[in-house]
Amino acid sequence: MDADTFREFGKAAVDFIADYYENIRDCDVLPSVAPGYLINQLPKELPENPQQWQEILQDVSKLIVPGLTHWQSPNFHAFYPTGCSYPSIVGDMLASGLSVIGFNWLCSPASTELEMVVMDWLAKFFKLPAHFLHSTKGPGGGIIQGSASEAVLVAVMAAREQAVRRVKAAQPELSEGEIRARLVGYSSDQSNSCIEKAGILGTLPIRLVAVDDSLVFSGTQLAKAVKEDLAKGLIPAICIATMGATGTCSYDDIESLATVCEEHNIWLHVDAAYAGCALALDDYAHLRQGLDRVDSLNYNLHKSMPVHFDCTAMWLRDSHKIVESFTVERIYLQHKYEGQTDIPDFRHWQIPLGRRFRALKVWVAFRTLGAEGLREHIRLRIRLAERFEQYVLADSRFELVAKRAMGLVCFRVKGGNELSTELLKRLTDRKKIYMVQAIFQGKTFLRFVVCGMEPKECDIDFAWQEIESQLSQLLSEQEVAKLEVSSLEAKKAEECHKESVKVPQVHRKDDVVGISQQLSSGLHISLGAAEKCK
Numbered sequence: 001m002d003a004d005t006f007r008e009f010g011k012a013a014v015d016f017i018a019d020y021y022e023n024i025r026d027c028d029v030l031p032s033v034a035p036g037y038l039i040n041q042l043p044k045e046l047p048e049n050p051q052q053w054q055e056i057l058q059d060v061s062k063l064i065v066p067g068l069t070h071w072q073s074p075n076f077h078a079f080y081p082t083g084c085s086y087p088s089i090v091g092d093m094l095a096s097g098l099s100v101i102g103f104n105w106l107c108s109p110a111s112t113e114l115e116m117v118v119m120d121w122l123a124k125f126f127k128l129p130a131h132f133l134h135s136t137k138g139p140g141g142g143i144i145q146g147s148a149s150e151a152v153l154v155a156v157m158a159a160r161e162q163a164v165r166r167v168k169a170a171q172p173e174l175s176e177g178e179i180r181a182r183l184v185g186y187s188s189d190q191s192n193s194c195i196e197k198a199g200i201l202g203t204l205p206i207r208l209v210a211v212d213d214s215l216v217f218s219g220t221q222l223a224k225a226v227k228e229d230l231a232k233g234l235i236p237a238i239c240i241a242t243m244g245a246t247g248t249c250s251y252d253d254i255e256s257l258a259t260v261c262e263e264h265n266i267w268l269h270v271d272a273a274y275a276g277c278a279l280a281l282d283d284y285a286h287l288r289q290g291l292d293r294v295d296s297l298n299y300n301l302h303k304s305m306p307v308h309f310d311c312t313a314m315w316l317r318d319s320h321k322i323v324e325s326f327t328v329e330r331i332y333l334q335h336k337y338e339g340q341t342d343i344p345d346f347r348h349w350q351i352p353l354g355r356r357f358r359a360l361k362v363w364v365a366f367r368t369l370g371a372e373g374l375r376e377h378i379r380l381r382i383r384l385a386e387r388f389e390q391y392v393l394a395d396s397r398f399e400l401v402a403k404r405a406m407g408l409v410c411f412r413v414k415g416g417n418e419l420s421t422e423l424l425k426r427l428t429d430r431k432k433i434y435m436v437q438a439i440f441q442g443k444t445f446l447r448f449v450v451c452g453m454e455p456k457e458c459d460i461d462f463a464w465q466e467i468e469s470q471l472s473q474l475l476s477e478q479e480v481a482k483l484e485v486s487s488l489e490a491k492k493a494e495e496c497h498k499e500s501v502k503v504p505q506v507h508r509k510d511d512v513v514g515i516s517q518q519l520s521s522g523l524h525i526s527l528g529a530a531e532k533c534k
């Protein structure tokens with residue numbers, strides 16, 4: 001492809017993306033395809049001859065888009081959001097366009113230095129302790145990892161190597177193998193699956209401590225687990241606290257966990273993947289408590305910031321501990337300034353050697369929005385969740401399961417678990433909105449999360465109409481089913497007791513269908529209002 005064709009193709013692709021976003025509300029949020037839909041439409045062999053970009057772009061529209069779950073649709077309310085914005089997309093286009101691999105400073109000074117700058121910007125925006133800033137010129141600093149999973153794994157492996165060194169120095173009679181076999185880590189049973197996985201990958205089993213109904217993992221629980229493990233001869237190496245757990249967005253008590261960790265030389269990592277954005281708002285200043293005592297911290301810009309995947313900020317209190325553990329030297333990786341400046345070679349802070357220029361999309365997005373724009377991005381999602389919460393509170397058929405936290409509302413249909421599960425099944429089959437369920441204290445509940453690139457109030461109204469009208473439909477159908485059962489029973493009774501004079505009178509099915517028709521036409525009128533949401 002020559003540069004002129006690239007210009008045409010690139011511009012057409014940008015138009016295509018803009019059209020996609022402008023019309024995203026027209027699509028069902030979930031796709032209507034069956035497994036194999038794409039495999040069956042594509043050739044089995046790589047095409048022998050070159051094809052035109054026009055044809056390829058057309059196929060993206062015709063074949064790829066129908067198989068997408070629209071994560072950036074404002075009707076997506078599952079999991080947690082994945083951030084996105086036009087400036088972030090353009091920033092990443094530029095990074096792809098420049099295509100550099102910045103594993104050490106010389107391999108692209110701009111890549112390393114811009115990353116240091118934006119990580120310091122973000123640390124200050126979050127008012128993190130100064131020892132996490134590169135500009136403090138201490139051993140601390142920030143790096144962009146691909147995902148929270150990677151950041152946690154790096155922390156687990158660094159903690160593991162630290163523990164091995166420490167114990168070996170104190171008890172030289174123990175072999176390294178003996179020490180490694182005794183290491184153990186801790187997190188709450190509410191923590192993300194990636195924590196347990198990091199323990200498996202990092203050969204450091206993570207004990208998931210069961211928390212009580214408050215869902216808060218605190219120092220008391222950690223101290224008890226540590227005591228039990230020490231008695232068994234195990235060596236506690238890391239504790240991973242969560243700010244904003246995946247189920248209900250609960251927060252662990254970092255201050256009290258830190259006290260136990262300091263006493264036992266345990267590495268304390270905080271996974272703030274989603275809710276870390278709260279640190280940007282003064283209303284949530286109390287969440288900073290204890291952060292001055294943690295060894296490392298991760299926050300996913302690609303969740304609650306207008307920056308798209310993959311982009312996880314990770315801060316280290318003492319990067320030497322990681323560099324010590326992970327440094328592997330080769331003559332071809334050396335450069336003139338290596339180890340002579342305060343500028344890190346980020347290859348030592350991460351799992352792969354190569355690294356993308358992720359700082360560019362962050363820089364473009366941050367500059368385009370400004371600090372106040374970023375705060376407003378976060379506040380808007382909180383306000384919209386509050387709007388949804390008000391709807392739940394105003395409808396006596398529903399109840400909240402936990403306190404609303406950031407952009408997450410946990411709610412359920414009052415009564416048995418089947419009602420919430422059945423409601424979710426219907427909503428998912430209809431594909432107008434997408435939520436997932438979770439369980440708390442044996443109760444199944446639905447998680448409503450404000451997601452999408454540009455959610456608005458009318459999107460929340462649309463979601464609520466969909467939810468409450470489907471519940472009405474479900475309840476009226478159950479009513480019909482009940483009546484049918486009783487009519488059947490009545491018939492049986494009639495047959496058994498032919499001689500009995502009076503048969504109980506039952507409602508005809510049609511009466512109830514009449515009601516649901518009325519409901520759905522009512523819904524149609526209100527849906528008309530939501531359709532204006534553009």
Ligand SMILES: *Cc1c(COP(=O)(O)O)cnc(C)c1O
Nearest residue numbers: 147148149192244245246273274
């Ligand atoms: C989403 C999430 C993760 C996983 O994030 P990835 O970047 O996909 O690895 C981990 N922890 C918490 C609390 C999360 O919300």
